[in-house]
Amino acid sequence: SFVLTQPPSVSVAPGETARITCGGITIGSNSVHWYQQRPGQAPVLVIYYDSDRPSGIPERFSGSNPGNTATLSISRVEAGDEADYYCQVWDSNTDHMVFGGGTKLTVL
């Protein structure tokens, strides 16, 4: 079955750009969605269909999916961005939804 691989953790200083990757075979042929989950809260959709931003999500959040690896980028990182981030696709071969293992973003 489809496996999405994320780094367990990413650390970045305030004001810098954080990049979180999501790898998987043929991921470029699937639309990737990204979620932010702060401790004790429900996940929030921050990027959908590879690079679209829901209303209310800052422009600092962007996404790309050019090939085997999708990337969530967060520019001008703030302390409030510290959270777990998950990528997700719908595997049309199995009709299953698949989540990556999650990446903990730490703001130094």
Place this chain on the structure above:
Amino acid sequence: QVQLVESGGGLVKPGGSLRLSCTASGFIFSDYYMTWIRQAPGKGLEWVADISNSGSTKFHADSVKGRFTISRDNAKNSLYLQMNSLRAEDTAVYYCARDHGGGGSCPEYWGQGILVTVSS
């Protein structure tokens, strides 16, 4: 605004059953695919099941197939998850979520979640 409120969680013994409900408001419920997603304590997100807007099409994760059943009542704006033969590994916070609108691939709005604990 979109609201999703889960109910029906709690403590249940291994082998037991539980029915989760999710009451929706703030949108036309019958227009959207709906999803159940769970998160075991300290773990990542795991998809459980999806249902089409009409309820005619359902998908379940391999880990719950044959034990859990997703359903909906559009007249009551409600989503359900019938959980049978529960195991310790089913212990998790269960979230219901509404699709973005593209046909069931992207949960956009999430409830706050309900805890299910399977333990003797």
